[in-house]
Structures are given as structure tokens and as C-alpha cells.
Amino acid sequence: MNLKVIVALALVVIAVVIGVSSFNKTVTPYISFAEARISSGLVQVNGVLADKQYVLEQEEQYLSFRLRDAHGEVLPVEYRGVIPGNFDQATSIVAIGRYQDGKFAAEQLLVKCPSKYQAEAETAGKPS
Amino acid sequence: MNLGQILAWVAFAASLAAGLSFMAAMGGRDDALRPARVAYRIQWLALLGATAFLWYILFTHQYQYQYVASYTSRAMPLRYVYSAFWGGQEGTFVLWALITCTLGLVLMRLKHALTAPAMFFLNLPLVMLGLVTVMRGPFLTFPGGRVPMDGQGLNPLLQDPWMTIHPPVLFTGFASLAVPFAIAMAALVRRDYDGWVKVVLPWAVLSTAVLATGFIMGGVWAYKVLGWGGYWGWDPVENGSFIPWLSNIALVHGLLVQRVTGSLRRTNFFLAVTSYVLVLYASFLTRSGVLADFSVHSFVNLGLNGFLLSFLFLVVIVGYGALILRLRDIPGPAQPLGNFSRESMMWLGQLVFMLMCALTAVGMSAPLITRLFGPPSNVQTSYYNLVNAPLAIAMGLLLGVAPLMRWRRQEARPFLTAVLPALLAAVGVTLVAVALGVREPIPMAVLFGAGFALAANAVVTWRGFRAGWKHGIAYLGHLGAAMLLIGIVASSNYGRSVQVQLPEGQERTALGFRLRFEGMRQDRDGKDHAMIAVNAPERRFEARPYMFWSEFNQGYMKKPHIERFVTHDIYISPLDVVGDDPAEKGVWFEKGETRQVGQVKYTFIDFDRQMGSDMVRIAARLRAEIGGRTVPVRPVLEMNTQSGIPNRIPDYLPGGASVEIVSVDPNTSRVALRLPGMGRSQAGTILAVEVSTKPFINLVWLGAIVMLGSVFMSVGRRVLDLKRIPVVPPAA
Numbered sequence: 037m038n039l040k041v042i043v044a045l046a047l048v049v050i051a052v053v054i055g056v057s058s059f060n061k062t063v064t065p066y067i068s069f070a071e072a073r074i075s076s077g078l079v080q081v082n083g084v085l086a087d088k089q090y091v092l093e094q095e096e097q098y099l100s101f102r103l104r105d106a107h108g109e110v111l112p113v114e115y116r117g118v119i120p121g122n123f124d125q126a127t128s129i130v131a132i133g134r135y136q137d138g139k140f141a142a143e144q145l146l147v148k149c150p151s152k153y154q155a156e157a158e159t160a161g162k163p164s
Numbered sequence: 165m166n167l168g169q170i171l172a173w174v175a176f177a178a179s180l181a182a183g184l185s186f187m188a189a190m191g192g193r194d195d196a197l198r199p200a201r202v203a204y205r206i207q208w209l210a211l212l213g214a215t216a217f218l219w220y221i222l223f224t225h226q227y228q229y230q231y232v233a234s235y236t237s238r239a240m241p242l243r244y245v246y247s248a249f250w251g252g253q254e255g256t257f258v259l260w261a262l263i264t265c266t267l268g269l270v271l272m273r274l275k276h277a278l279t280a281p282a283m284f285f286l287n288l289p290l291v292m293l294g295l296v297t298v299m300r301g302p303f304l305t306f307p308g309g310r311v312p313m314d315g316q317g318l319n320p321l322l323q324d325p326w327m328t329i330h331p332p333v334l335f336t337g338f339a340s341l342a343v344p345f346a347i348a349m350a351a352l353v354r355r356d357y358d359g360w361v362k363v364v365l366p367w368a369v370l371s372t373a374v375l376a377t378g379f380i381m382g383g384v385w386a387y388k389v390l391g392w393g394g395y396w397g398w399d400p401v402e403n404g405s406f407i408p409w410l411s412n413i414a415l416v417h418g419l420l421v422q423r424v425t426g427s428l429r430r431t432n433f434f435l436a437v438t439s440y441v442l443v444l445y446a447s448f449l450t451r452s453g454v455l456a457d458f459s460v461h462s463f464v465n466l467g468l469n470g471f472l473l474s475f476l477f478l479v480v481i482v483g484y485g486a487l488i489l490r491l492r493d494i495p496g497p498a499q500p501l502g503n504f505s506r507e508s509m510m511w512l513g514q515l516v517f518m519l520m521c522a523l524t525a526v527g528m529s530a531p532l533i534t535r536l537f538g539p540p541s542n543v544q545t546s547y548y549n550l551v552n553a554p555l556a557i558a559m560g561l562l563l564g565v566a567p568l569m570r571w572r573r574q575e576a577r578p579f580l581t582a583v584l585p586a587l588l589a590a591v592g593v594t595l596v597a598v599a600l601g602v603r604e605p606i607p608m609a610v611l612f613g614a615g616f617a618l619a620a621n622a623v624v625t626w627r628g629f630r631a632g633w634k635h636g637i638a639y640l641g642h643l644g645a646a647m648l649l650i651g652i653v654a655s656s657n658y659g660r661s662v663q664v665q666l667p668e669g670q671e672r673t674a675l676g677f678r679l680r681f682e683g684m685r686q687d688r689d690g691k692d693h694a695m696i697a698v699n700a701p702e703r704r705f706e707a708r709p710y711m712f713w714s715e716f717n718q719g720y721m722k723k724p725h726i727e728r729f730v731t732h733d734i735y736i737s738p739l740d741v742v743g744d745d746p747a748e749k750g751v752w753f754e755k756g757e758t759r760q761v762g763q764v765k766y767t768f769i770d771f772d773r774q775m776g777s778d779m780v781r782i783a784a785r786l787r788a789e790i791g792g793r794t795v796p797v798r799p800v801l802e803m804n805t806q807s808g809i810p811n812r813i814p815d816y817l818p819g820g821a822s823v824e825i826v827s828v829d830p831n832t833s834r835v836a837l838r839l840p841g842m843g844r845s846q847a848g849t850i851l852a853v854e855v856s857t858k859p860f861i862n863l864v865w866l867g868a869i870v871m872l873g874s875v876f877m878s879v880g881r882r883v884l885d886l887k888r889i890p891v892v893p894p895a896a
Contacts, residue, residue, distance in 0.1 A: 040501070040508040044515055047558060051519040051551070055526060058543075058550035063530060065541040080541065097665070118663050118739045118852050132544075 064132055069103075069111040072135050081140065082130045086110050092119060103129060103140070115142040123147055168221070168229075168303030171214040175261070176294035178207035183291055186284035190353065197280060201272060204283065207290065208269055211262045215249075218258060218302055222248055228311045231255065231302035237317035238780060238805050244318055247328040250335070251318045253451060253468070254302035259332065261293035263339040271343060274886075276363060281350035282343075288482070289342050292475045300468065313830035320721050326385040330378065334405055337375030338447070341408055341440045343367040344415065345483065348436035352486045357494050361423050364436070366882035368416045371439075373875040375409045380868045389723055394656060395864065398548040403528040404446030410521035411439040414514040421507045424571055426498025428511065430491065435514075437483035442525070444476040449528060504574050509566035516558050523551040549656075553606050560613020560649060563642050564590075564620035589619030593650075600658075607653050614653070617646035634881050641874030648867030654860035659732075661856035663739065666696065667849075674855040676701065677734070681851045684711075684741070690810065691721075694738060694851050702729055709853065711738040732859045739852040752829075752836050761839045764817065765789040766797075768835055771828070778805050782828055784835045788817060799837070801825040 064080040072081050083103040090101035099115045113131050123129075123145075133142035185200030218231075222245050227233045235251035250256045268286045272279065306312075344364050351360035382402060383395035396402060415435035418428045452469045502508050526533070527547050531540040568582045593615025594608060602608050621643040628636030664674040666681035673679070678699040684692045691712040698707050710723035724737040751761060753768035760766075767787040774781040779802060786797040800813040814822035826836040 038503040040503060040512060043512060047512070047515060047519065047555075050554065051523060054554055055523045055551050058547050059526065059530070062544040062547040062550070063534065063541055064544060065534065066539050097663075118854075 068107075069105055069109045072111065072140060075135065078132065078134055078143070080130060080132045081105070081111065082128055083111070084128060092123070099123070099145075103131065111140050112138070113140045113142050115145055117143075117145075119145075166303055166305065168214055168217045169298070169301070171210045171217060172294070172297045172301050172303060175207050175210035175214060176291075176298045178203045178210060179287060179290045179294045182207055183284060183287045186280055186287060189280040190284050200280070200283070204265075204268065204272065204287070207294075208262075208265045211258070211265050214258055214297070214301075214303075215262050218249060218255060219246070222246075225315070227313070227315055228305045228309070229302070230304050230306055233306070233312050233315040235316065235318050237315040239314075239803055239810070240317055240323070243325075243328060244323045247322065247331070248318050250331045251322055252302070254297075254300060256331070256335065257293055257296050258302060259335050260339055261290055261297065263332075263336050264290055264293070264342050267340055267343055271346075271367075274363065278347060278350040278354060278356060278360060278363060281353045282346040284346075285349040285482075286342055286346035288478070289475070292471075292478065296468065296471055299471075324385065324389050326381060326389060330381045330385060333374060333381060334378035337371060337378045337405065338408070338443045340367065340371040340374055341412060341443050344371065344412070344436045345440035345479070348433050349483065349486055352433060352490045355490070355493060357429050358422070358426065361419050361432070362885060365416075365419055365423075366879055366886055368412060368419060368436075369875060369879045369882050371412050372409065372416055373872065373879055375405060375412065376868075376872055376875065379405045379409070380872065383868075384865075388726060398527070398545040400446075400528050401450050403524055403548075404450050407446060407521045407525050407528075408439050408442040410517045410524070411435055411442055414517040414521075415439060417510045417514050417517075421501075421510050425501070425507050427501045427507065429494050429497070430487075431514070433487050433490075433494070435518075437479075437487060441476070441480055441483060442521070444472075444479055445525075446528075448472040448476055449532075499572065502572050502574075504569075504576070504579075506566055506569040506571050506574070509562055509569055513559070513562045513566065516555050516562065520552055520555050520559075523555075524548060527551070553610060556649060557606075557609045557613045560610060560615075560617045560646065563617035563646060564613070567624045567639055567642065568620055583620070586616050586620040586623070590616035593618070602658065604657075607657050610653050611650060614646045614649040617642060618650070621646060633877070637874045637877045637881065641871050641878070644867045644870030644872075644874060646867070647863050648871060651860050651863030651865075651867055655858045655864055658859050659735075659857045661854060663852065663854050666851045666853060668851070675857065677855065679707075679853075679855070681849075683849070694741075694853075696725075696736065696851075696853070698727070698734070698736070700727075700734060703727075707736045709736050709738040711741060711851075728862075730862065732857050733861045735854075735856045735858055737854045737856070739854055741849060741851055751839060752834050755833045763790065764839070766823075766837070766839065768837075771833065771835070772798075779803070780805060782825070784825055784828075784837070786823070786837075788823075790817060793818070797823050799823050799825045801828060 064078055066080050066082060067075065069081060069083075072079050081103065083105040086102035086104035090099065092099050097117055097119065099119050101113055103111045103113050105111070113133075115131070115133075128147075130146040131140060131142040132144040132146075133140055135141075182200050182203035185196045185203060188196035189200055221229050221232050222236055223242070225232065225236065225238060231252060231254055235248040235255075236245050240248075248255075250259055264286070268283060268290075271286065272283055344367050347360050347364040347367065351357060379402060382405070386397060387395040412435075415432060418432045418435055422428050422432055448469075452472055501511055527543050530543045530547075534541045564586055565583070568586070569579060590612050594612045597608060597611045602611065621639045625636050625639040625643050628639050630636075660675050662674045664672055664679070666672050666679055668681050668683055671678055671680045680697045682695040682697060685695055686692055691710055693708045693710045693712070696707040696709070698705050705727050707725040707727065709725040710721070712721050722738050724735055727734040727736075751759065753759065753766070755768060755770060758765060758767040765788070767789075769785040769787060772783040772785060781800060781802050783798050783800045786799075788795050788797045795818060797815045797817065799815045802811040802813065804811070812824050812826075814824040816822050824838045826838050828835050
């Protein structure tokens with residue numbers, strides 16, 4: 037075995053190890069609320085706003101609301117940071133974070149708003 | 165059947181005819197070459213005609229075509245009607261076909277034994293693209309002769325000067341990778357395992373140059389317009405242009421090694437096929453809708469999954485199949501790859517490129533991979549930084565070592581004397597970085613590697629250019645890459661960033677800058693921007709980040725303010741406006757609908773429309789009941805079809821209050837009105853912004869420009885080399 041083959045093998049091994057560990061570290065599975073309650077790592081949940089009784093304090097950058105999933109289950113969510121615009125008109129909310137102390141502490145909120153563009157593009161795209 | 169569809173059918177038929185004739189020519193029938201060329205030129209003309217026709221129906225607003233109605237509207241400025249050509253998938257297929265076909269026209273002029281078989285393989289994707297244009301092209305009309313009054317318009321995100329040029333450049337890059345693929349296939353068919361290198365080199369370098377131009381433009385656009393806060397977001401579409409580029413640049417380096425030493429023959433065939441396979445794989449991922457939930461800018465699913473997959477499988481089977489069939493026939497290296505030599509370092513460099521490519525591809529395929537084990541999920545963008553940073557260290561070191569080495573065999577002692585000054589410079593760069601606050605080991609190591617590459621290549625570039633420009637350009641490109649690497653590490657890891665809420669009229673401090681939000685203003689295009697007086701230690705300036713409501717997206721469009729300095733940028737990105745009542749966007753009325761707003765009861769009766777040559781004038785006939793009295797109200801909206809600038813002419817109620825049209829929706833005959841008593845609530849407006857610094861961002865742009873300049877010069881150099889090929893009679 038010569039030098040360059042050893043270096044090459046080392047590179048491949050390092051890349052695979054780093055690749056696998058980084059993948060496991062950063063993959064955020066979409067999981068159900070029940071699973072979110074027992075998981076420890078960073079996860080992703082999605083649902084809709086359960087009711088309009090949310091607490092939004094813009095100056096404090098604090099938001100707390102209840103998320104309801106497709107099965108009708110409800111999860112309280114807390115979020116600190118810049119509140120996405122049209123938050124209460126969202127058709128779906130994705131929260132990335134971890135479950136702790138009886139609440140889902142979101143680090144990131146992705147809000148999907150009713151988009152005229154997508155809906156009409158889809159209907160226009162289908163020949164009949 | 166309209167002209168567009170006829171042209172699409174002609175192009176498709178011609179591609180079949182050209183394919184069959186080139187196949188005959190490849191089989192040794194020289195007399196098939198003439199009809200093949202004729203059919204190919206007919207195909208090109210038909211595609212050119214289809215392109216012209218698509219632009220024609222877009223510019224003349226022929227809304228009976230679904231594509232025109234989906235991506236343009238009367239109000240759109242003309243320069244964006246032009247870019248609506250590639251606003252939807254159907255149009256991009258036409259563009260892709262036209263560019264591939266045009267490149268083939270250039271390839272066809274080369275008098276070489278490989279030309280005819282290469283043309284056959286280049287024509288394969290054209291058959292596939294021709295088929296999809298015939299089946300699902302942009303020339304479908306609405307069923308039943310329906311013609312909408314107005315179109316949907318193009319997503320405002322795409323209505324940007326960069327979008328008029330960025331997509332065609334990227335598509336040229338994607339399309340151009342078909343040429344190295346085709347030449348490689350031709351070489352496998354003809355068993356010409358070395359002769360193809362010289363022919364393919366200019367094309368491979370051209371792809372490197374054009375693809376890099378494409379994503380550097382995308383980076384500028386993301387930084388200046390989208391306000392991502394960075395120039396690169398590891399979005400699937402960006403990754404989709406990045407992975408074929410990595411594979412292609414590995415191919416370029418392999419071809420150079422093969423030309424000098426006659427080794428890496430099989431590797432180069434593999435890389436030529438892989439680069440094109442990755443183009444198709446990335447197109448499949450971003451266009452099929454499998455990533456729709458995970459990407460900011462994937463296309464809508466058009467039900468083309470089957471087509472895209474068969475396109476991909478065709479190229480995989482033909483490409484790798486031919487390589488496997490010939491694998492034993494390809495002779496081993498003419499000279500073994502040295503142990504300690506320039507080519508062995510370049511081989512390691514190829515490996516690093518391909519590892520980056522593989523790990524990035526795994527990341528962008530995460531939703532597909534995880535689907536095998538459970539619900540599909542994505543990786544966070546930090547994945548890409550985690551996996552690529554260690555490889556960037558290796559890249560920097562190899563970038564510095566390789567140019568200092570000789571081909572074939574390098575003696576240890578002269579190498580050490582050459583490498584020592586560069587190592588000292590790298591230590592210097594690292595010490596400066598530590599003094600500026602770099603503490604983490606990985607960024608430090610990347611900076612060390614990049615500093616080493618910078619110093620080593622500065623020396624060899626200087627030496628190279630003194631010996632003649634041809635000897636210096638490759639090193640100059642590496643010099644640019646090293647600068648780019650330093651700029652990326654500095655600007656993405658060591659910027660400071662803070663989110664701050666700015667109540668109107670009050671001063672707040674962020675990162676040591678004093679900011680005062682002075683309210684929202686409207687520019688001539690009717691777009692709102694914030695006015696923020698910034699008092700920074702370097703200079704005082706007025707920041708104008710844009711933030712305007714888009715009816716189309718039902719959301720805010722944002723554009724950051726960037727204040728440039730030599731060593732850094734101050735980046736002010738709007739996040740949200742609070743206390744901005746959505747009601748001011750207007751109250752929507754259906755035809756015949758009555759609503760009470762404030763003290764007044766309004767009924768919307770109907771529109772009066774007037775169409776001028778360059779002006780559309782829409783008046784809304786309303787009845788207002790105020791204090792027991794009924795009065796007619798008739799506000800007018802004039803729209804200049806050339807500029808798309810609306811002119812609102814309000815009408816007045818008896819009390820003097822004004823009624824104004826905000827917008828109209830001609831498809832549903834609805835009108836949005838701004839009515840008295842719902843004016844903008846000025847008090848209590850709070851603007852949330854993110855203030856950040858981007859240190860050494862200019863090094864990113866400078867490195868990118870140097871790198872691109874050198875790659876384009878290399879294209880010229882390789883074309884000049886081509887002129888020195890001994891002329892071989894065609895299809896010998």
C-alpha cells in the first residue's frame with residue numbers, strides 16, 4: 037500500500053463517519069404528538085392552530101398556542117423569537133423543537149399560508 | 165392544433181429521424197450522415213420556432229393558452245413577461261431542448277471520427293425532451309375554447325432582474341453536460357479511449373464555467389434580493405446545480421491527468437456519465453414534487469414523475485451499461501499513477517470532490533431515504549456545513565500541494581523547500597484569524613488550508629503568467645477558489661447577528677449601531693419600504709429595506725438593505741411589521757354584495773371596462789347609503805399595460821371622504837376597495853428587523869470573479885488546443 041491509497045482510504049472513512057453521524061444528528065423526523073412527548077431530541081411536528089386563544093406578545097417576542105394534528109390531538113407549543121407574519125391565518129404550522137416540561141418548545145416555526153399561486157397552478161396544470 | 169404544437173411535433177419527428185440516421189452513420193453507413201445533419205437542423209429550426217412562438221403568445225397575452233394564463237398577467241411589466249418563459253416547468257423543457265440542440269449544432273461542425281456517434285447520444289435527451297413538449301408542452305389551450313380575461317401573473321419572487329438571466333444560464337450549464345456525456349459514449353462505442361480527451365476538454369471546462377456562473381448569480385440573488393441572510397442556503401435547487409458541478413470538475417481534473425500520463429481512463433468515463441446522471445437526478449428531485457414539502461422553490465407536480473424517471477433510467481442504463489460492457493476492453497494506465505506526484509494529488513482531489521458530491525446528494529435525498537424507514541423527513545441545513553467543512557480542509561491542502569509538485573515523480577527535498585514558504589504564510593493567516601477571534605478548530609483548520617492554497621498558488625500563478633498566459637490561468641483559478649474559501653468561512657461563521665424590534669420614532673441599539681425606524685414609505689412602483697436611520701461607527705446611512713404586501717402570494721415580500729464597506733457588509737433584513745392592519749389591503753366585494761363599513765352601507769353593482777391600446781381602465785359602479793341618502797360612487801383604476809403601473813382615481817362621498825380601488829380580480833368579478841374609516845393605523849407600528857454583519861464578504865465575490873474569469877480563459881485555451889488536432893476524415 038502506498039501513501040496516496042492510505043490517504044484516500046482515510047478520507048473515505050472519515051467522510052462516511054462524519055456523514056452518518058451528521059445525518060443522524062440533523063435529521064428531524066416528522067412525528068406524531070404522542071411520539072414527540074416521549075422523544076428527547078430535536079423533532080418536527082405539524083398541525084393546525086387548534087383555537088384562536090393564543091398568547092402573542094410582539095414586544096417580548098413570545099408566542100404560545102395550541103397545535104392540533106390530523107387525529108384531533110392537541111399539543112401546547114411555546115415559541116420565543118420573531119413571530120411569523122399571518123401566523124393565525126396559516127393552513128398548516130410546522131414546529132421544530134423539543135418537548136420539555138409538558139410543552140413543546142419550538143426553536144423554529146414554519147408557517148404555510150393559503151397560496152393562491154400553488155392552488156391555481158395545480159388546477160391550471162391539469163388538462164381535462 | 166396550433167402553430168406551437170405543430171412546431172413541437174416537427175421537432176419531435178425530426179429528433180427521431182436524426183437519431184435513426186445518426187445511428188446508421190455510427191454503424192458505418194456514411195451516406196446516412198447527410199440526412200442526419202439535415203434532420204438535426206430541422207429540429208433546431210423547429211425548436212427555435214417554438215421558442216419564438218411561446219414568446220409571441222406570452223407578449224400578446226393570448227390567455228387561451230393555459231401556460232400564458234398561468235404565468236403572466238396584463239399588469240406585469242414586459243421585462244418579466246419575457247422571463248415568464250421559464251416561469252413554469254413546461255417552458256423550461258423547451259428552453260432545455262433548445263440549448264441542448266444549439267450546443268449539438270456546434271459539436272456537429274467538428275470534423276472528427278467521434279462526431280457522428282456523439283451526435284447520436286446527444287440526440288437521445290432531445291428525443292425525451294421533444295416527447296414531453298409534445299405531450300405536456302406550454303402550447304395546450306383551455307378546453308372548450310375558454311379564454312380567461314386576465315392571467316394569474318408571475319410569482320413576484322421571480323419578478324426580479326436577476327430572474328431574467330439566472331435560469332437560462334443555469335439551464336445552459338445543465339444542458340451543456342450532455343456534450344461530455346455524448347462524447348464519452350461515442351468514445352466507448354468507437355473504442356477510442358484516449359482520443360476523446362482532447363475533444364471533450366473544452367466542453368467539460370465550459371460546463372464548469374457556465375454552471376458556476378449560474379449558481380454564483382443565484383448566490384448574489386439570494387443575498388441581495390431574497391434576504392436569506394446568505395448567498396447559499398443548501399436548498400434542493402442549489403444542491404441540484406452543485407452536485408453535477410462537483411462531478412464535472414472532478415472529470416476536468418481527471419481528463420488533465422489522463423492527457424499527461426494516460427491513466428484514470430475508466431474513472432473519466434465514469435465521471436462523464438455520472439455528471440449527466442446527476443443533472444437528471446437533480447431535475448427529478450426538484451421537479452417531481454417529491455420535495456414539495458421541503459423546498460422553498462420546487463415546482464408544482466405536473467404528473468411528470470414517470471417521464472422524468474424514465475429519462476433518468478434511460479441515461480443510467482445506456483451510460484453505465486456501455487461502460488460495464490467495455491470495462492475489460494479499456495487498457496490500464498499507460499503509466500502507473502505515481503505515489504508522490506502531481507497526478508496522485510489530483511486524484512485525491514477528485515476523490516474529495518466526489519465525497520462532497522456524494523454527501524450533498526445524500527442530504528438532498530434525505531426525504532427519499534428516510535421514507536424507506538418511516539415518515540419522510542429532511543436534514544437541517546447544518547448537515548451540509550458539518551459534512552463539507554472537514555472535506556474543505558483536505559481541499560485547501562491539496563489545492564496548495566498539487567501545483568507545487570511535478571508530474572510523475574516528485575523528489576522529497578525540492579518539494580519541502582517549495583512548500584515551506586506557503587506553510588509559513590498559512591500559519592500567518594491562521595494567526596491573524598485567531599487574533600480576530602476565530603477559536604473553533606474546524607474553521608481554523610479550513611482557514612489554514614485555504615491560506616496555504618492561497619500562498620502556494622500566488623507563487624505558481626506569478627511564475628506561470630511570466631511563462632505565458634496559458635501556464636498561469638489554472639493556478640489563478642485555484643487562487644480564486646482559495647480566496648472564496650476564506651471569504652465563506654469568515655462571512656458565514658463570524659458575522660454577528662441580532663433581531664430587534666423597532667417601534668416607530670424611537671431609537672434602539674443593535675450590535676452597537678443606533679437605529680431609528682422612521683416609518684413606511686411607498687416608492688414609484690407602489691412597493692412599501694421602511695426608512696431606518698442608522699448611526700454606525702463607520703458611517704451614518706439611511707437603510708431602506710423593502711417589505712410590501714403581495715396580493716399574489718398573500719404574504720409580505722421582503723428585500724434587505726445592504727450597506728457595503730471594504731471589510732464587511734451591514735445587512736438589515738426586515739422580518740415583520742406589527743400593527744399593520746390587514747384590512748387596509750381593501751375590503752373585497754362580490755358583484756351585488758352589500759356591506760356596512762363604518763357609517764356607510766356600500767353595494768357593488770358592476771364593473772365598467774374600457775380597453776385602450778396600452779391602457780386598461782376599470783371603473784367600479786357602487787351605491788353608497790349614507791345618512792338615509794343613496795349616492796352613486798364610481799372609483800376608477802387605470803392600468804398601463806406597458807409599465808404595469810396602476811393609477812388610482814378615487815371618488816368621493818358627500819362628506820368628502822374618498823373611496824379607492826385597491827385591486828380587482830377579473831376572474832371572479834370581485835373588487836377590493838379602500839373605504840373611509842379603515843385607513844392605515846400609523847401609531848404603534850413596530851418593525852422587526854434582523855441586523856447582521858458579514859465580515860469579508862467582498863472576498864467571496866472577488867474569489868468568485870477571479871475563479872470564473874480563469875475558467876472562462878481555460879475554455880479559450882482548450883479550444884485553441886483543439887485546433888491543433890490532426891484532422892481525421894469523418895466516420896473513418
